[in-house]
Amino acid sequence: MDLFSKLSLFRLPQTILTGPGTIAQLGREARLCGADKVLVVTDKVIRQTGLLEEVTDPLNESGIAFEILDGVTAEPPFELMERLAAEVSGYGHQLVVGIGGGSVLDSAKLLAVMAGNPGADLRSWVGTDKIERPGLPLILAPTTAGTGSEVTNIAVLTDHSDHVKKGIASRHLLASTAIVDSQLTRTMPPSVAAATGMDALVHAIESYTSLRASELTDGIALQAIKLISRSLRQAVLGGNNTAAREDMAMGSLLAGISMGNAGAGAVHALAYPLGGKFKVAHGVANSLLLSYVLRYNAVANLPKFAEVAKAMGEPVEGLSLRDAAFSAIEAAARLAADVGIPAGIADVGVGQADIPALAEEASKIDRLLNNNPRRLTLRDIEQIYRDAYAGRGASGS
Numbered sequence: 001m002d003l004f005s006k007l008s009l010f011r012l013p014q015t016i017l018t019g020p021g022t023i024a025q026l027g028r029e030a031r032l033c034g035a036d037k038v039l040v041v042t043d044k045v046i047r048q049t050g051l052l053e054e055v056t057d058p059l060n061e062s063g064i065a066f067e068i069l070d071g072v073t074a075e076p077p078f079e080l081m082e083r084l085a086a087e088v089s090g091y092g093h094q095l096v097v098g099i100g101g102g103s104v105l106d107s108a109k110l111l112a113v114m115a116g117n118p119g120a121d122l123r124s125w126v127g128t129d130k131i132e133r134p135g136l137p138l139i140l141a142p143t144t145a146g147t148g149s150e151v152t153n154i155a156v157l158t159d160h161s162d163h164v165k166k167g168i169a170s171r172h173l174l175a176s177t178a179i180v181d182s183q184l185t186r187t188m189p190p191s192v193a194a195a196t197g198m199d200a201l202v203h204a205i206e207s208y209t210s211l212r213a214s215e216l217t218d219g220i221a222l223q224a225i226k227l228i229s230r231s232l233r234q235a236v237l238g239g240n241n242t243a244a245r246e247d248m249a250m251g252s253l254l255a256g257i258s259m260g261n262a263g264a265g266a267v268h269a270l271a272y273p274l275g276g277k278f279k280v281a282h283g284v285a286n287s288l289l290l291s292y293v294l295r296y297n298a299v300a301n302l303p304k305f306a307e308v309a310k311a312m313g314e315p316v317e318g319l320s321l322r323d324a325a326f327s328a329i330e331a332a333a334r335l336a337a338d339v340g341i342p343a344g345i346a347d348v349g350v351g352q353a354d355i356p357a358l359a360e361e362a363s364k365i366d367r368l369l370n371n372n373p374r375r376l377t378l379r380d381i382e383q384i385y386r387d388a389y390a391g392r393g394a395s396g397s
Helices: 022-032 044-049 053-061 078-088 102-115 190-209 215-237 242-262 266-278 282-300 302-311 321-338 352-362 378-390
Strands: 015-018 037-041 065-069 095-100 138-142 154-159 164-169 177-180
Touching: 015 022, 015 242, 022 053, 022 095, 022 138, 022 177, 037 053, 037 102, 044 095, 053 065, 053 095, 065 078, 078 102, 078 154, 095 102, 102 138, 102 154, 154 266, 164 266, 177 242, 190 215, 190 242, 190 266, 190 282, 190 302, 190 321, 215 242, 215 302, 215 321, 266 282, 266 352, 266 378, 282 302, 282 321, 282 378, 302 321, 352 378
Parallel strands: 015 177, 037 065, 037 095, 095 138, 138 177
Antiparallel strands: 154 164
């Protein structure tokens, strides 16, 4: 046996703080990073909600100087990152703090590492472990319960040259500290709670069933699936349900940890061109493709997909292994429908004539497809898109 055939890596931020009110510890954590001057990265939505004060108040109380950069947009392109990095270069920041959703946190990661690699070509980092040097220390605080970006070593940008989202993965993108405070998610609109919550479920399911899954990630992923499945409906539809919000914050965190180490698969691969070409938000793209990809993947690892169904609360006792596994598909489709996710890609503007080009782009994303539990050919990918166009995929038959 190859000595490294069972090699697995498990990486996390140095510190993870969880629980309601933990954002108050930001000043202390910034001091522990040795910072006197901080760059706060966010977007205009966070500034408008008043959540920005949750970051600036503890920094002020700790006597730490800061500047606010609120120019991040949803699904940020490469050109925006390059422009924002140029805006803040030479200011002598010692720490980057990101507060926001996944786009903000990914941007904060890249701005921190770009500060430590001046002059580097951002596009040359696409792929895995291509960043040469670490950047500034980084503290991340999510305001959505879904992306898990605060604990992953991945950042995703949109490439306008080919309208495809592209991932950069590196150990240098890991935060020094992640602060997961469920109170920061209180301003999420229901549609955002639905999309990000389903996104977290995708992270958990894909990492649990991925080829790089390990004993270290399996238990974490299953707990994430359990928390999200039991609480997403209440978090989206139940008003100010603090218990559900706490479940979702923890579920998203655990899903991010699992995905950050075991990786994602074909759901993400097929979602990237959908987001890049049709401007579909990442969480929505993942969510509406989930049951269609699961229907294809389940036969490749029936025992694991049966465990997914059990974690989602499905009554699998007495079912055959195949029926138990395929009940996970139906559970995922019901949950997505209940929280308002579109039923298929036709609902987000995709036409049948677009499918071959989407499949061609998705087939190139080897980093994700090579981690999928079942091998996908170009024809397979095209068929999944066609099923998603027609609305076929919720049934396990």
